[in-house]
Amino acid sequence: MMKVLRSGWMLDDVQHDQIAGALQKLGESISARYLLLVDSAGQMVVEWGTSAACDPHSLGALAASDMLATTAMAQMMGEGDGFQSVLREGREHNVFLTQAGPAFVLVSLVGRDVPTGWARMLIQRTTAHLADILAAGQHVPLPELSFEQENLADFCETAVDDLWME
Amino acid sequence: MLINWRQRELNLKIVYYGPALSGKTTNLEQIHARTNPQRRGELVSLKTQGDRTLFFDFLQLELGKIGGLTPKIHLYTVPGQTYYEATRKLVLKDADGVVFVADSAPAQLAANVHSWQNLKAHLVSYGVQYESFPLVVQFNKQDLPNALPPATLRNVLRLNGSPVVSAVAVQNQGVSDTLKAILNQVLARVQKEMT
Numbered sequence: 001m002m003k004v005l006r007s008g009w010m011l012d013d014v015q016h017d018q019i020a021g022a023l024q025k026l027g028e029s030i031s032a033r034y035l036l037l038v039d040s041a042g043q044m045v046v047e048w049g050t051s052a053a054c055d056p057h058s059l060g061a062l063a064a065s066d067m068l069a070t071t072a073m074a075q076m077m078g079e080g081d082g083f084q085s086v087l088r089e090g091r092e093h094n095v096f097l098t099q100a101g102p103a104f105v106l107v108s109l110v111g112r113d114v115p116t117g118w119a120r121m122l123i124q125r126t127t128a129h130l131a132d133i134l135a136a137g138q139h140v141p142l143p144e145l146s147f148e149q150e151n152l153a154d155f156c157e158t159a160v161d162d163l164w165m166e
Numbered sequence: 167m168l169i170n171w172r173q174r175e176l177n178l179k180i181v182y183y184g185p186a187l188s189g190k191t192t193n194l195e196q197i198h199a200r201t202n203p204q205r206r207g208e209l210v211s212l213k214t215q216g217d218r219t220l221f222f223d224f225l226q227l228e229l230g231k232i233g234g235l236t237p238k239i240h241l242y243t244v245p246g247q248t249y250y251e252a253t254r255k256l257v258l259k260d261a262d263g264v265v266f267v268a269d270s271a272p273a274q275l276a277a278n279v280h281s282w283q284n285l286k287a288h289l290v291s292y293g294v295q296y297e298s299f300p301l302v303v304q305f306n307k308q309d310l311p312n313a314l315p316p317a318t319l320r321n322v323l324r325l326n327g328s329p330v331v332s333a334v335a336v337q338n339q340g341v342s343d344t345l346k347a348i349l350n351q352v353l354a355r356v357q358k359e360m361t
Contacts, residue, residue, distance in 0.1 A: 009168050010168075010171065011169065011170045011171065011172070012171055013172045017172075040259065041261070042224075042240065043177035043238070043240060057240065058210045058224060061242070069221075072256060147232045152357070153346075159230050159232075160345050160349065162202075162230060163201040163205050163229070164201060164202075
């Protein structure tokens, strides 16, 4: 992925479409209920399927933290590269957390009737592909992000006041 | 930070850091209770049976557009208890800004200093230059009868240019001002990096 900022990432339209296409293909291949790609801070990149009653932002935060914790555990136990995949088996669905390169995590909600090995293999192929997409250079000219620095304080004042209900 | 041009979203992560029982979770609870439900997510709390933060609290807010983008703010707290050091460091990863919630009780002075130094050490370990990192300090519990005055806390923590907000978070005093201050710092940094 193009790292244009010291503190973060930017995703262009082409990358977004490629990721969405890859998630759709995976979702159809393994009859996934829901797929969610987040960055290592838990911020949502692209989702596919239906998250039902679940808030994808909360899910992203939990998934990224789970993966971070698992990776830290692996490192403490001498597995320097960390675990690349975590499986949580449920009564109706399995949840796979899979790293897509060093800075992204794919959450896959898959029915228990889908063979675990089959799902795991296709998910890992997809995350390798996603990592390549995310590592690719700039595809299209990005718009300028411009907001007036001198108006930031006013914006923050108004934006937070608008959120407050009293 | 993640900017998604297709979705026109600017995603930012802000972490509330500080010693145990300083009021980090209370800040998020107040924000959750007093903001428009249509513009925020649910408050996710990973707590122990004793109602103490085990991993983190999480709350997502959506602001009005700026620069054609919708800022989505992800607020986290860290567990304050000493033995959750590893967890604190994990939650701090990839943060775009930090609110340090200091406890104004005189008995908590040493805990404030320890946590403050601990925060700086973690930021350095992530390659962050904390002198230029978006950081706001909240002096919470200013309603205590023997609360340390802001000037004292500022001296003890050796704060230089970091914005400071006095607060009584449990009464919702200073909570939104703290949020405004950190947003201002974070967005100013985004703007600076983009130009």
